[in-house]
Amino acid sequence: MSLDSRLADVLSSVLELPVDEVGESTSVDSVATWDSMHGMMLVVSLEEEFGVQFTNQEIFEMSSYPIIKLTLLEKGVS
């Protein structure tokens, strides 16, 4: 599976969104369910799915699909 489809799966499960509604525009501001609890669960879920560990700074900045994708690419996920 591509990075995009794995990422969309995680966001869709955690944020309770249909998978085809997840994309570049998905962010804290555009998704009502994305509150601090869901943000925390998103971090936990992404770490599990991609086998990475985010720094505190990265966790703090994790507010949209493009940022998450960029962070994962920087960590060598492809």
Add this chain to the structure above:
Amino acid sequence: MEEANSSLNTRTSIIDDLDANPTSARVMAAAGKLARWFDESVPEVRIAILRNFTAEPVGPYLTVECFRAGVRPILQFGPFDAVHEDVFNGDSELFRFHPDIVVLALRLHSFTPDLIFQFARQTAKDIEASIQDTIDRISAFVGAIRQRSTATILVHNFEWPDSPSYGILDAQSPVGQVPALSGLNDRLARKLSTIPSAYIVDIARLLAGVGYEHGIDDRYWHAGRSPYAGPMLRRLSEEYAAFAAALKGRNRKCLVLDCDNTLWGGIVGEDGLSGIKLGPTHPGSAYVDFQATVLDLYHRGVLLALNSKNNDADAMSVFSDHPHCLLKPEHFASRRINWQDKATNLREIASELNIGIDSLVFLDDNHVERDYVRQALPEVLVVDLPQEPAYYRRTLAGLRCFDTLTLTDEDRHRTMLYHREAQRSELKRESGGLDQYLRSLEMVISFGYADEAMIPRIAQLTQKTNQFNVTTRRYSEEDIRRMAADTGWLVCWARLRDRFDDNGLIAVAIVAFSGQSARIDTLLMSCRVIGRGVEQALLAHLCVVAEARQCSRLLGEFLPTAKNGQVADLFQRSGFSPPEGEDGRFWSLALDGLLPRAPDWFREIKLEEEKS
């Protein structure tokens, strides 16, 4: 029934699907699906969580674990680190939520930081002061909740640091950190045992099981004040769910065991008594340990039964004659050792013991048998035994489904009571008519009113009795205590002795008095004594009591459930008039008319005490 089963199947398949690959994202997705579920056969449990950290991530795990345990959770999280706002105000969000369970989840990192940070700076006197202050503040919270609600209160105790301040000296140091925190936990437990319906959630033990490295992630703590990682959230949810299930009477009652390769290694019918693996050394020792764990459940009041494809004599020879077999024939309340299918056997065991199919837990090493039972009887909890017999013990010990909120003396000798029941059945076959049989039992029934000693058993009966129960209202010990102390209520119990033994406290009636009416809020009886006329004697007694309190009528209420069909006609049989009018819920009995009478086969009917 079919509808309920298909709903059960769907819920089970959501959970099975999750268990196959339980990542956090999938827990969230499964919880979302389950939370939208409504099935009135699954009792609701309202859980409020008061906390000084971000506890919300436990929500999805708790939803899954509650459904797994057979209850449907409604969750509320109190404001962040503001427990006092909720508990000291009777009109707060907390009390308006009408919780069944209130969780007090406090972490010392912000509650009493002196016990966590720069601990080596503290003198013994400082430490003692911090511990006392912690206990005092928690007691004040718990007391305030107790005063304003009958909810069951669950209080987190405190995790130990994995690397305490004094390192290798810590355990023996008079100012050691782990000794200080374990002392705090002991004192908290003692304090809570003086407060009704308040229980410890043993965080220190749960975290020890999960492991600090997997249970706590300091990044989550600093980024979101959310200390626990997935494995700890799951473990914690299982614990909350076990309390919720026990409170709502969803705990299981009977452990049904296969024999060959489950209770011993090998096949007794082929390998013979001396060939099976069971003894003090490998490979038999794993089975001995497993049997010891089974016996531990037996001593807690769990019924044991056998369900095995075997010749009865072959299998039973192990229990009677094998020198290393810890389980003996008398430990089993029922057995089906034969060649018929295991689902049929399970149905028969449930019916022989007079318990619901959903009270059974089935353990079998053979996955084909397990799958068959799962398909045929989705209500039975079928446990996946691991391939490795050395892990059987841990699998069984880890089940939370038998847990109850109280342990009474009756639990401790339950199987014996069932054995006496078997002797009685024999007598029934021997003696002629039913009347004659009942007379031959020489039964003595005594009535009494709830006092402190009886309250745990009464609360337990309201939580566990499903079949002979007209309203199925579940009460905590604290609920019962309040009703017992209220002059507008009467909490009455019945105890039955016969020539075989003392059956203990087997029936409860709770009556609310209002003007000329006495309303039966609860009327229930243990299945063990069905068909002996106890309910008629009890109703007759209630009439006498109601008359003595100048009432003109006794009201009865029947709230149907999937389980209590056998009492649907109880009030009709006892001479009550059917409900009528707009508020047609109550059956009514005029106390100046014909009243129910206690059957004459009781040798004696006694009143143990007057309500003061």
